[in-house]
Amino acid sequence: MKYYIIAGEASGDLHASNLMKAIKEKDPNADFRFWGGDLMQAQGGTMVKHYRDLAFMGFVEVVQNLGTILKNIKLCKKDIATYKPDVLVLVDYPGFNLRIAKFAKSLGIRVVYYISPQLWAWKEGRVETIKKYVDDMLLILPFEKDFYKKHQVDAHFVGHPLLDAISDLPNVDAELFKKENNLNSQPIIALLPGSREQEVKKMLELMLSVRSYFKEYQFVIAGAPSLVKDFYEQYVDENVHFVSNKTYDLLRCSRAALVTSGTATLETALLNTPEVVCYKSSKISYEIAKRLVKHIKYISLVNLIMDREIVTELIQDELNTQNLVKELNRILSGTDREKMLNDFSQLREKLGGKGASQHAADVVVNII
Structure with missing residues (x-):
């Protein structure tokens, strides 16, 4: 059968690739055409456009x-009209994907949405x-079920696919990792600055x-896989x-991490690395966002899922050197670090067990 899949960023590429792998187990003759990235490409099929050409950050940048x-x-x-897929699978990326959902439905194509927009x-x-x-709407965050029920949408909670990706990782030796990547013997603080060039800078x-x-x-x-290695050279020196x-592997070998808000905050927690969540956008984008976002207490998935503050979020003006130093010191050692690691264990329990990709693949294949 023919599957058309659209993922617009790095996290979508990861989850869509695992979904493709699960679909192939249930449908050996699966033919894929997609918008995505290198991980999806590794599963086979035809890539129409890479997500690096799709990702624009903030209101100003979109305009x-x-x-x-x-x-x-x-x-x-x-491209969809020409390909005539049996099913269209949309992965997050709502500004683009909801328009495509309407178009596909007008052609009589079945539409599955995997990973709900927020x-x-x-x-x-x-x-x-x-x-x-x-x-069919497939959810990966447990609290979203109640949101859709309130709106009379019978959505399916399939579990979080990150649990699959992380549980299948082979063991990593920290000293060997350092040696293979020309790092010194000092403990590591990982920096995850995002995936878009303007954001990373x-x-x-x-x-x-x-x-x-x-x-x-x-x-x-x-x-980030979306950026070339040369871009990062300006930041590298004897201790960076x-x-x-x-x-x-980097996160698993690190003592702590500074992480830009997004899926990476959840990945870091599930890999058991204490973190500080960072977020800063242009002043105009931030002011617009403040007026549009409904009242929510947190920006990181870790805190949203647990409905309490597990990781510190430094947002906009609070994201400065003084606060970063203070929060890093808190999680590098001591009772705050141990409490965070214990909270991460509870987070994993709340997200359920493995099998999200398989559950999602069941829905996608059966809908056809």
């Missing part, structure tokens, strides 16, 4: 690139679009401002290093 976005939507619609945070009205144009400057306070540690930047496509 500046509106022409490109509209061209991509037009290209996607034409409608509980903002743009709740989009749930009406989902009711009209999506046949902003976040790395702030994250690296703490270097002089932690001379007994080495700082290692986790390179860079690794590419090894983020999970």
